[in-house]
Amino acid sequence: MRGRGGIGAVLRKPPFVRGFDAIDDVALVGGKGRSLQELRAVGAPVPEGVILTTAFSAVLTDESKPVPARCMEALDEARQRLGSGPLIVRSSAVGEDGTTAAFAGLLESIFPVDGADPAALLDAVRRCVASRAAARVRAYEQARKVCLQGVAVVVQRLVPSAAAGVLFTDGVMLRGEWCRGHGQALVDGAITPGAFRLDRRAAEGARRIVHVERLPEDGSPFPLTDQAARALVRHATTLERRRGLSLDLEWAVDPADNLWIVQARPVTDRRTFLWSNANISENFPAPVTPLLVSFARAGYDAYFRNLARAFGIEHARIAAHDEAFRGIVDAHGARLYYNLSHIHAVLRLMPFGDWLVDSFDVFVGAGASSPEGRRVADEIMALGRVITHVVRAYRDLPARVARFERAVDDVASRFHPRDVGVMPARALAEGLEAILDVRLRRWVDASLADCAAAVTYRALQTLLRVIDPDDAGASGHGAEDPAARHHALLKGLDVAGAWSLRALWELAVVVRADAPAREALAACEGSFAVFRGALGPELGARVDEWLDRFGFRGSGELLLTEPSLAEEPDRLLPLLSRYVEAVGDPSIESPARAFERQRAERERETARLRARLGGPRRALRPLFDALVLATQTSVQLRERARFRQALLYTRLRAVALALGRRLVSAGTTDADDDVFFLRFDELVDLAAGRGLSSDVRALVASRRAEHATLSALDLPDVFTLAAGTCVAPSALAEAVDPAPDRPADDGVLRGVPASGGRISGRAAVLGGLADAGRLAPGDVLVARQTDPGWAPLFFLVKGLVLERGGMLSHGSILARELGIPSVVGVPEATTRISHGRHIVVDGDTGHVRLA
Structure with a gap:
């Protein structure tokens, strides 16, 4: 059996050579190798190459001993794959290019290497492996309290680079730098590069994408064509979504203007969050006010916490994820966004949660969310507990949703819009608290319906791929449209979203049959009061009933700021007129007939798919039947919950506006809708008579002005931001034409902000490591440039000012890791700043002030 290989043989002999076409464990291919594989997976143009794995490096002997035969075979394979042209050989250590340690430039990168010379390739590979033991690497490990776990080696074709640069994905505009030729001068900080921004919103559209802020010191023009710039944004943001964090990418352009991406790594030691408006923009499609933002923050926090409790997750795990729960949603550009980084963290609550977010192997800002050290036995026990809770919850799901409906209906009836206008302020305060109580404590029944719909929908989709992988079925769209088959099983369901239109059609039938009502509708000139006054008692009551039951539904029904049809019934009349016309048009199908037709189509498609489960697959029929029923039921229950959600939000609007009118009467505010610019x-x-510490009128005016500015922003759907930051209007401002840098004459030196923060201290102006004796702990290091050899000094200083370099230079990367405020690319820094002078370094603005 031993000679047959299999899994045991694979484990005994891990591969020595891997390509970029698969995604391997980082323990085998190292950080750089893994990132190149991920780049290839998202379709990025990566120069052809191979990875000599950590298994290869572990076997490779030093120069005093013969090279093992397997290593020579691996080197020969690399040469055969890559040909005889110039190569670049780079380290890919396990732990390099990580979220907390980059080891930027500390291990070897060697180029050009002659691919036709086996000895040259071997020597370059040896040097990369040996650099793991370099003194600078050991010092870095000790200072950062990290340790590399092995070294792989990346061997790639060398791009004949006409220009090279870096792109950072944090922010709504992507910042970058470039220089002529290979990027080594940029990385080494030997020059001040050009600076630019790319608009992430323009990856696929006609919007201007490139904004040049500064030319490099040699004056070379921006090297990316518009097409290449769009491709760079597309690949960068795709990988950003895949990894769930902010990245910096190194790129190059060859003489034929072809774009190549040669490296991608996380931005180190800077917590960044991935924000997305997917799905949430459907519920909140317009700018949101502070009242809604504060209500939504609390609501989504409770939504996920209560779900975790309902699924039987231990209290200790929930407490460990407190930060993630508190930041599920927030507003950017006056619009709501999901914090996907925190959502991924919450997913890790589940037993074996790492498997649920495997495609996002690293996410930022989740604190203690990574479930390290959890034993498999504990996970299995937790899984059993979760399954027990889930089965219990979903067995009672219809009753749970009915309970949620009763809770909302109770609040809605107690605080009806026709009643709140005469309620005292204290009663209105109770109304706010009752609404919040539903959102924080009663919503779990609705959220279970959400989860059930999502899970059963996906499970049914997966089963259909097994049942009917190639057949177009009744949809007639061919195998390329599997969603049509899936959705055919959900047609003709009695969902709450259709209740209002069916009721409106029935009302239109009655109006059309009533000649006085029909004439009043045509002659009322858009006045609901005139129309309503012309109706008989029975029909008038029926119109009132429709407005009461369904008048709260409409576009923007969750925004609070949008009036409903019930509030402004004049807006109902054009809609009712169109329905009355449609009732009299024989070519238009009534909602009831359309429902019956779709129900029949659903039943035919269900029977067709079930019939395909014959022979050996007959055992799948019970599963198919159960999944179809569960999906249809959960979708219906979810829509019922969504119906009541809209009702609750419109009651919140009514109570808030009633309070607004009282605040205006009391002289506290100027307009009823000022309440929307207060937090919940x-x-x-204010309703309880407690007052605020600040002037309410001034507070509202300030927030209104800010809201107007933010509402005008055109933000992308997905972006990353540093923790604790929001999008400012300046983030989307177009760059001006670059002008030559000139020394400041106002005591302020200006450069490139490389690492955020503000610090003041004594300047230590050093010409090289030989001057290290002039440096005292806590000084601000001022130098012409730095290379990796300066790394030991970085642990002594609290600020950094460099004449040369950019965001990707080694000094910048190390400064960001250590949290050292830094400004680079400061002309004449070493001559204008004298040794020992007190200076102030602002790493956010790029200013260095001479004190």
Whole structure:
């Protein structure tokens, strides 16, 4: 059996050579190798190459001993794959290019290497492996309290680079730098590069994408064509979504203007969050006010916490993820976004949660969310507990949703819009608290319906691929349209979203049959009061009933700021007129007939798919039947919950506006809708008579002005931001034409902000490591440039100012890792700043002030 190979043989002999076409464990291919594989997976143009794995490096002997035969075979394979042209040989250590340690430039990268010379390739590979033991690497490991776990080696074709640069994905505009030729001068900080921004919103559209902010010191023009710039943004943001964090990418352009991406790594030691408006923009399609933002923050926090409890997750795990729960949603550009980084963290609550987010192997800002050290036995026990809770919850799901509906209906009836206008402020404060109580404590029944719909929908989709992988079925769209088959099983369901239109059609039938009502509708000139006054008692009551039951539904129904049809019934009349016309048009199908037709189509498609489960697959029929029923039921329940959600939000609007009118009467505010610019807790305090510490009128005016500015921003759907930051209007401002840098004459030196923060201290102006004796702990290091050999000094200083370099230079990368405020690319820094002078370094603005 031993000679047959299999899994045991694979484990005994891990591969020595890997390509970029698969994604391997980072322990085999190292950080750089893994990132190149991920780049290839998203379709990025990566120069052809191979990875000599950590298994190869572990066997490779030093120069005093013969090279093992397997290593020679691996080197020969690399040469055969890559040909005889010039190569670049780079380290790919396990732990290099990580989120907390980059080891930027500390291990070897060697180029050009003659691919036709086996000895040259071997020597370059040896040097990369040996650099793991370099003194600078050991010092870095000790200072950062990290340790490399092995070294792989990347061997690639060398791009004949006409220009090279870097691109950072943090922010709504992507910042970058470039220089002529290979990027080594940029990385070494030997020059001040050109600076640019790319608009991430323009990856596929006609929007201007490139904004040049500064030319490099040699004056070379921006090297990317518009097409290449769009491709760079597309690949960068795709990988950003895949990894769930902010990245910096190194790129090059060859003499034929072809774009190549040669490296991608996380931005180190800077917590960044991935924000997305997917799905949430459907519920909140317009700018949101502070009242809604504060209500949504609390609501989504409770939504996920209560789900975790309902699924039987231990309290200790929930407590460990407190930060993630508190930041599920927030507003950017006055619009709501999901914090996907925190959502991924919450997913890790589940037993074996790492498997759920395997495609996002590293996410930022999740604190203690990574479930390291959890034993498999503990995970299995937790999984059993979760399954027990889930089965119990979903067995009672219809009753749970009915309970949620009763809770909302109770609040809605107690605080009906026709009643809140005469309620005292204290009662209105109770109304706010009752609405919040539903959102924080009663919503779990609705959220279970959401989860059930999502899970069963995906499970049914997966089963259909097994049942009917190639047949177009009743949809007639061919095998390329599997969603049509899937959705055919969900047609003709009695969903809450259709209740209002069916009821409106029935109302239109009655209006059309009533000649006085029909004439009043045509002659009322858009006045609901005139139309309503012309109706008989029975029909008038029926119109009132429709407005009461369904008048809260409409576009923007969750925004709070949008009036409903019930509030402005004049807007109902054009809609009712169109329905009355449609009732009299025989070519238009009634909602009831359309429902019956779709129901029949659903039943035919269900029977057709079930019939395909014959022979050996007959055992799948019970699963198919159960999944179809579960999906249809959960979709219906979810829509019922969504119906009540809209009702609750419109009641919140009614109570808030009633309070707004009281605040205007009391002289506290100027307009009824000023309440939308107060936070929920502030509004409760005002209603309860507790007042605010600041002037309410001035506070509202300030927030209105800010809201108007932010609402005008055109933000992308997905972006990353540093923790604790929001999008400012300046982030989207177009760059001006670059002008030559000139020394400041106002005591302020200006450069490139490389690492955020503000610090003041004594300047230590050094010409090289030989001057290290002039440096005292806590100084601000001022130098012409730095290379990796300066790394030991970085652990002594609290600020950095460099004449040369950019965001990708070694000094910048190390400064960001250590949290050292830094400004680079400062002309004449070493001559204008004298040794020992007190200076202030602002790493956010790029200013260095001479004190």
